[in-house]
Amino acid sequence: MKLAVLIHGLLAITPAAAFAGYSLDVRLDRSDGFYKVGDETVCTATLMNDGKPAVGEKLRCTVKRERDILRRDEFLCEGKAVTVRASMDRPGWLFFGFEIIGPDGNPLQGEGIFKHRMKTTIVGEIGAMYDADKITALDSRPADFDAYWASCRCKLDQVPLDPKLTEIDVPRALRGKVKCYSIEVRCQGRTPVTGYLAVPVKARPQSLPACVDYLSMVWQDASRTVPAEMASKGVLALYVSWHGLPTGKTADEYKTIAQTWYEEGGKAGDTDRDTWFGHDMYLRVMRALDFIKSRPEWNRKELVVRGGSLGGIQSIAAAALDPDVTLAIVSVPSGCEYNGYKQGRDAAALYRGKEAVARIEADPRRAVTLAYHDGVNLAPRIKCDIYVCTGFSDELCTPSSVFAFYNALPATTKKFMSTNPRTGHYGTTKNTAGDKRLSDIFRSVTVYD
Known part of the structure; x- marks a missing residue:
């Protein structure tokens, strides 16, 4: 370590x-x-x-x-x-x-x-x-945690990918070099996987490292610019939304859809691990990886996942639930230590604050549901190199919850932490070591002769 x-x-x-x-x-x-x-x-x-x-x-x-x-x-x-x-x-x-x-x-x-x-x-x-x-979470890991996620994997495998790709325009500077597609991939749950795939035009079969970016908790479309720029550097790049809603909408349109679609502020069904609204996102995380791995351009050796905040917990889930992931870049992750309030900290993500904590305590089944999705409980499954960052001014995804996750990683896992006492959330904290590692990997890739 x-x-x-x-x-x-x-x-x-x-x-x-x-x-x-x-x-x-x-x-x-x-x-x-x-x-x-x-x-x-x-x-x-x-x-x-x-x-x-x-x-x-x-x-x-x-x-x-x-x-x-x-x-x-x-x-x-x-x-x-x-x-x-x-x-x-x-x-x-x-x-x-x-x-x-x-x-x-x-x-x-x-x-x-x-x-x-x-x-x-x-x-x-x-x-x-x-x-x-020395920050550690209280043990909440269910005895059948690994078996449960293995069963989720089996059920997901029964659903064909059936990807739908629609080519879209790219910036003028990248025309002739990169192709970009709006994608939709079948998945279990309320919505499919949606986002954007970008591929270098001259890419050969099994020649490219792959990178999957996961969108944070914002009511907007997945980025098409990020994967296009990544592809221009010789990377098979996918950027997926957290919500699985159709691509190409405006922020206002997503917010309008959310008024009815985002049930109980994302907490709907949280008395059951399979019906919780948030569970669907974890399935889409796995399905996005299934899709990128199905692409003929992937080199079968390098698979990077990356995200911040809600994208951070998605990246944690990706690294924990898919052994083909080789590198995880996790920035200010949410979804870690849902039971932190029992140690004078706070609950994670949507369950922060006294009112949401009261919801957890009102029905013991909710704590069980959250335990199956807690980044702290996913941590022991992560074997790939992982780069984490946190800012000590982050009141949304608190640094103590991030360290609770980080300290739960296996001793044999190569892990790295970037910190800054003056930065917080909203993109202000940089994953300095992770960004450098990523640039080192992709700098060695050449696509164009």
């Missing part, structure tokens, strides 16, 4: 040049953000206004231990750094989020304030991990 933790240099969380307005220079006394239980984390933050230290503004820092607010500190800015100290009494995650408080006592928000538009009041944030290598 090899653990490679990549960290970024000590930098301001948001350069003032990012927008004309406020930004925050926030730092920890340990630049990598890793601590031991018993250590004190010292966080310093300087509020900047148009590039100059702010004077007179009220700055609030919310300190959280996992999902729980530890305290809120308020400071009157005096043109210098403020200091916040906190610690953890157990392995886990510590978070510092900063807001500017207006005259009415409410946080300011909007352009010129936020670090990221999905967190409209947060001017800056940073996080720390305590004894990350």
